[in-house]
Amino acid sequence: EADIYQTPRYLVIGTGKKITLECSQTMGHDKMYWYQQDPGMELHLIHYSYGVNSTEKGDLSSESTVSRIRTEHFPLTLESARPSHTSQYLCASSESRRESYTFGSGTRLTVV
Amino acid sequence: QKEVEQDPGPLSVPEGAIVSLNCTYSNSAFQYFMWYRQYSRKGPELLMYTYSSGNKEDGRFTAQVDKSSKYISLFIRDSQPSDSATYLCAMSDYGGATNKLIFGTGTLLAVQP
Numbered sequence: 001e002a003d004i005y006q007t008p009r010y011l012v013i014g015t016g017k018k019i020t021l022e023c024s025q026t027m028g029h030d031k032m033y034w035y036q037q038d039p040g041m042e043l044h045l046i047h048y049s050y051g052v053n054s055t056e057k058g059d060l061s062s063e064s065t066v067s068r069i070r071t072e073h074f075p076l077t078l079e080s081a082r083p084s085h086t087s088q089y090l091c092a093s094s095e096s097r098r099e100s101y102t103f104g105s106g107t108r109l110t111v112v
Numbered sequence: 113q114k115e116v117e118q119d120p121g122p123l124s125v126p127e128g129a130i131v132s133l134n135c136t137y138s139n140s141a142f143q144y145f146m147w148y149r150q151y152s153r154k155g156p157e158l159l160m161y162t163y164s165s166g167n168k169e170d171g172r173f174t175a176q177v178d179k180s181s182k183y184i185s186l187f188i189r190d191s192q193p194s195d196s197a198t199y200l201c202a203m204s205d206y207g208g209a210t211n212k213l214i215f216g217t218g219t220l221l222a223v224q225p
Contacts, residue, residue, distance in 0.1 A: 006155075040120055043156075043200070043215040058212075090155050100146060101213060103155030 003027070006091050006104035013081055013111055021076045021107045023091035032074040033101065035090040036060060043090065049074055081111045115139050118201055118216030127225050131188040135201035135216045138182065142203040142214075145177050147186045150198045150218065159199070160186060191223045 004025040013019055025032065030051050035043040045058030049068040063085070064078050074093075078085055088108050092101040118135045125131055133147075143164055148156035160175040162168045162184075168175045174187040184203070188195055198218040 040217060042114070042116070042217045045212060048212070092155075100158045100161050101156075103148075103157065105153070105155045108153075 004091060004093055004102050004104040006089075006107050008107060009105060010108050011110070013109070015080075015082055015111055017081050019078050019081055019109070021078075021089055021091075021109070023074045023076070023104060024072050025074075025093045025102070026072065027093060027095075027102065028071065029093035029095050029102070030071070031094045032068065033092045033094075034058070034064075034066060034074070034076050035092065036062070037088045037090055037106070047076065081109075083111045085109060085111050113138060115214050116201065116203060116216045119219055120217050122220040122222060124222045124224060125191055127191060127193060127223055129191050129223070131191050131195070131221060131223075133186040133188075133199050133201075133219050133221070135184050135203075136182055137184075137203060137214075139203075139205065139214075140179075140182065141205035144204045144206055145175070145184050146202040146213070147173075147175055148200045148202060148215075150200060152197075156200055191221075193223045193225045196222050 007022045032049045034047040044060035046060050046062040047066040049055045055066050088106050090106045091104040094101045116137045145162045147160040149159045150156040162175050165177045165179045172189045176185040198220050200218040201216040202213045204213045
């Protein structure tokens with residue numbers, strides 16, 4: 001079944017740790033996105049990619065980095081986690097010429 | 113001023129009620145309008161997709177776009193407890209200056225049995 005998968009679903013980690021949030025999709029979509037979602041706030045785009053070896057920063061300043069070595073895989077890395085990084089992180093993908101996004105179930109990150 | 117404004121709610125209605133969810137926007141270049149539904153602890157899922165102005169119906173759901181007023185709506189008829197979720201509007205001018213989806217803050221809906 002074509003889908004988009006995020007792991008882990010929940011993560012509690014100490015300050016200063018390096019973490020990688022995984023995102024994989026089986027739909028062959030060219031475009032992939034990372035959003036940050038906080039309660040009562042709109043989704044903020046933090047990174048996006050239009051294809052392999054293409055990555056761009058989004059509208060919301062983020063200390064995270066991303067890579068796109070394979071079409072299906074778009075991991076997000078925090079080199080040194082801080083409590084301010086506590087949030088829900090949503091990964092999404094879309095076909096190159098379509099506008100609707102398919103979202104993963106999200107990773108809820110808590111940094112203590 | 114935010115590009116997209118959405119009443120956060122929460123909105124509580126009895127089962128069977130007609131629900132109206134709304135968003136306003138400021139960018140007249142937006143042409144693609146979407147509604148996503150997000151259940152608790154899940155990612156958003158596409159509910160309705162419309163291009164430019166007009167209405168679109170899908171079962172109990174109707175999406176309306178009024179570009180002259182920069183106003184979009186989602187109507188839910190005969191609401192069910194399973195409709196309880198957060199509803200997010202989203203829009204874009206794809207190919208234009210924005211070229212990305214802009215989301216509203218979401219409206220939390222609770223349908224009481």
